[in-house]
Amino acid sequence: MNLNNFFNKKKILITGHTGFKGSWLVHWLSRYNVQILGISLNPYKKLNLFKFINKKKLIDKRFDISNHKELEKNFLKFKPDIIYHFAAQALVKRSIINPLETYKTNIIGTANILHCINKLKKKTTSIIVTSDKCYENFNFKRGYVENDRLGGNDPYSASKASAELVFKSFNNSILKKNKKIRIATARAGNVIGGGDWSSDRLIPDCVKAWSKNKKVFIRNPNATRPWQHVLEPLSGYIILTYYLQQNKSINGCSFNFGPSLREVSSVKKVLKISQKFWKNAKFNSYKENLFKEDTLLKLNSNKAKKKLNWKKILTIEKTVQLTIDWYKKFYKNNNVKKILDNDIDYYLKMRNDLFK
Numbered sequence: 513m514n515l516n517n518f519f520n521k522k523k524i525l526i527t528g529h530t531g532f533k534g535s536w537l538v539h540w541l542s543r544y545n546v547q548i549l550g551i552s553l554n555p556y557k558k559l560n561l562f563k564f565i566n567k568k569k570l571i572d573k574r575f576d577i578s579n580h581k582e583l584e585k586n587f588l589k590f591k592p593d594i595i596y597h598f599a600a601q602a603l604v605k606r607s608i609i610n611p612l613e614t615y616k617t618n619i620i621g622t623a624n625i626l627h628c629i630n631k632l633k634k635k636t637t638s639i640i641v642t643s644d645k646c647y648e649n650f651n652f653k654r655g656y657v658e659n660d661r662l663g664g665n666d667p668y669s670a671s672k673a674s675a676e677l678v679f680k681s682f683n684n685s686i687l688k689k690n691k692k693i694r695i696a697t698a699r700a701g702n703v704i705g706g707g708d709w710s711s712d713r714l715i716p717d718c719v720k721a722w723s724k725n726k727k728v729f730i731r732n733p734n735a736t737r738p739w740q741h742v743l744e745p746l747s748g749y750i751i752l753t754y755y756l757q758q759n760k761s762i763n764g765c766s767f768n769f770g771p772s773l774r775e776v777s778s779v780k781k782v783l784k785i786s787q788k789f790w791k792n793a794k795f796n797s798y799k800e801n802l803f804k805e806d807t808l809l810k811l812n813s814n815k816a817k818k819k820l821n822w823k824k825i826l827t828i829e830k831t832v833q834l835t836i837d838w839y840k841k842f843y844k845n846n847n848v849k850k851i852l853d854n855d856i857d858y859y860l861k862m863r864n865d866l867f868k
Contacts, residue, residue, distance in 0.1 A: 747866065
């Protein structure tokens, strides 16, 4: 797949473009001959990746995706060829403190996006990004597959499961009738990488403490998660876009993007690896009673491997190294655009099985 050819002259709409994943994707796609419309709220934090990325190809719009009138106006004016829907309230603790905001953005916002896609009178390919937390967690060791039961014990997880149900019902009853639309949902495992300063995230909390030579306190060191570098699922979304255009049999499907089952690692293991790359990195554990957290979460990504020829390629050690090195360079005042480009170049070189 030649990315220069695939994205040449494409109009790409990205919701949540000021967020962590959205910022990485905007920067990556800005390397090609594209136009990008970004729709998002302002970043939560003053220190955020979006302020550093390449914005030369970007039309930057700031409004809430629950504002259907404004959303539809921008969709119909821009007429995108490709849509990546990232916009979401993505933090579990915040969802408990402010559940209505989470439900409104993640459920009603997704319904608004689907309705606007249906209003477009042209061929479009859309990726609706939800989460690995959309599965009802029974602590399966086998890893969750795409047709497993959806659910959630907190507002964030439940809202992502609900977004998947909204997608399925909307697609089966409405979007399938529109032959110009190709669409799928993507469920990614826990993502790490440079430029994430969100609260209650493992690596961001660590580097914020370690950069000040402080010990970090960890909520649940024995919890296991499907960790992967941010470029892994982003590459999956791009590949899914390509295959959706080539193969109508996967239209309306959902895909997991995560490490193989044997690569799933505990929080403690990720921290131990981090200590190899950050001198004097220290951590300790504590108990927090705000919410019950699932201790075991695994994704089965065999469907993506079989249907899309995608699999995670970076080891957990390399994933942590790239992430820690990013922050070390940042705190040494290196050029952020160059750091991002170097990571993308490295990943594309490693990913030559898919990208030319």
